[in-house]
Amino acid sequence: LSATVLMHPRFTVGAVDRRLFGSFVEHLGRAVYTGIYEPTHTTADEHGFRKDVADLTRELGVSVVRYPGGNFVSNYVWEDGVGPVADRKPFIDLAWRTVEPNTVGTDEFLQWAEREGVEPMMAVNLGTRGVAAAAALVEYCNGEPGTRWADMRVANGRTEPYGVRLWCLGNEMDGPWQVGAKDALEYGRLAAEAGKAMKLVDPTIELVACGSSGMGMPTFGEWERTVLECTWDVVDHISAHAYYEEHDGDRASFLASATSMDRFIRRVVASADAVAARKRSDKQITVSFDEWNVWYMTGRGGGAPTSSAAGIQRDAPRIIEDVYSALDAVVVGDLLVTLLNNADRVPLACLAQLVNVIAPIMTEPGGESWRQPTFHPFATTAELARGTALDLRVDAPTTTTKEHGEVPLVTAAATVDEQTGALALFLTNRSPEPVEVTLDHLGAQVTLEGAKRMVADHDPAVHGPEHAAQAIASCWGEVDTADVRSEGNRTTVTLPAESWTA
Numbered sequence: 001l002s003a004t005v006l007m008h009p010r011f012t013v014g015a016v017d018r019r020l021f022g023s024f025v026e027h028l029g030r031a032v033y034t035g036i037y038e039p040t041h042t043t044a045d046e047h048g049f050r051k052d053v054a055d056l057t058r059e060l061g062v063s064v065v066r067y068p069g070g071n072f073v074s075n076y077v078w079e080d081g082v083g084p085v086a087d088r089k090p091f092i093d094l095a096w097r098t099v100e101p102n103t104v105g106t107d108e109f110l111q112w113a114e115r116e117g118v119e120p121m122m123a124v125n126l127g128t129r130g131v132a133a134a135a136a137l138v139e140y141c142n143g144e145p146g147t148r149w150a151d152m153r154v155a156n157g158r159t160e161p162y163g164v165r166l167w168c169l170g171n172e173m174d175g176p177w178q179v180g181a182k183d184a185l186e187y188g189r190l191a192a193e194a195g196k197a198m199k200l201v202d203p204t205i206e207l208v209a210c211g212s213s214g215m216g217m218p219t220f221g222e223w224e225r226t227v228l229e230c231t232w233d234v235v236d237h238i239s240a241h242a243y244y245e246e247h248d249g250d251r252a253s254f255l256a257s258a259t260s261m262d263r264f265i266r267r268v269v270a271s272a273d274a275v276a277a278r279k280r281s282d283k284q285i286t287v288s289f290d291e292w293n294v295w296y297m298t299g300r301g302g303g304a305p306t307s308s309a310a311g312i313q314r315d316a317p318r319i320i321e322d323v324y325s326a327l328d329a330v331v332v333g334d335l336l337v338t339l340l341n342n343a344d345r346v347p348l349a350c351l352a353q354l355v356n357v358i359a360p361i362m363t364e365p366g367g368e369s370w371r372q373p374t375f376h377p378f379a380t381t382a383e384l385a386r387g388t389a390l391d392l393r394v395d396a397p398t399t400t401t402k403e404h405g406e407v408p409l410v411t412a413a414a415t416v417d418e419q420t421g422a423l424a425l426f427l428t429n430r431s432p433e434p435v436e437v438t439l440d441h442l443g444a445q446v447t448l449e450g451a452k453r454m455v456a457d458h459d460p461a462v463h464g465p466e467h468a469a470q471a472i473a474s475c476w477g478e479v480d481t482a483d484v485r486s487e488g489n490r491t492t493v494t495l496p497a498e499s500w501t502a
């Protein structure tokens, strides 16, 4: 099989916002407790946060971390998670039916984010709460001392405002599973008023309205229209969430998951632009893809959200700790290709999640931490994709899949860093056969540096630090220079079957 990729440094999509490489920490399972935070761990810092996890977070290249949920936020009372820890009361989180001890709250998280150099993205509860609690939280985080909620922060030991820029107006409010779920009009009106009040407290913040929790939701499209009609004047972004998995051994559809993500983005953008047209507005709403990943919701032990038949759990239970394979990592790499190709309308995205819960980083309580295969394409893309995304022309053979119809077998994205002149290229081969790709890089000389590759093996996913290290050695590594031939403006590279290459 063969394909061609045509690129020119002047044909561009748009600037790559660093916030595209965000992740997510929810009070869910072991994401917080024994994930980022474990005061008795040998690597814990003086604040009780695991240094080994913080180091891996840096290595992953994460720019933004969304917090505290997720479904969790829709029944969270943020005031219960601030102030002296000894006075904080545990509560039953209805989203995951787990006792939340409230040991880690807003201050602990924001100070961790500050120490680790990641930008926090906060979500407010629009499930069981509303306008006043949302505005109060913005004041608590960003207000100058001298008013009620800002002074509560000062009394809790933090004088300097945190300056949190990114705020989500609730989470997945269209989902029947959401505590306090709403129809589009109910949510749209509430989000508009909450957003208005939040921006009256701090006009510099950026607001994300809840879009659909998936393209397959029955209200998809109409939800976006109604919500944006209501919130047009206050919001900056609309969210999209998507999780992918292999169904019934349909590997071809799974490998083409990024085609579905691309369609999802285009449809959300079309819905937003249709509202702009109706309003005769020049405003351009962008997409915050603030939950995306592979998640074996229906298979392979990842497990569905806690059902109401199960009892209420305590002590940071193991919930949705998916174990990933190299195939999953190839799909994650390809999803990143799609995000880069939509850089003009997607400035912000969060790999859901960061630690233990459908995560690239795993830990054992009191033990080691390690990288899952999905860690590698994320870290490599976050490191190399800088500057401006290029508008490529890819001519590739196609295949017809059960879930997505006709899809290309090769996908590509590229960025050019104007500061250094570096060109980064990302290629996925979704085919079960190798593909020879010819790159026409008009106006750019190409040298091979730092090329990395993930090849999907047929081994099942493996668990544990040593296993993960062994397994990764067979599927992740440097690209063999013999696979690449460069001549003037043309380079030929052979992509192994089912692989992702940077």
Ligand code: AHR
Pocket: 026, 069, 070, 071, 072, 171, 172, 213, 291, 352, 353
């Ligand atoms: O990331 C896990 C869960 O998936 C989040 O809590 C929710 O927003 C989504 O359904």
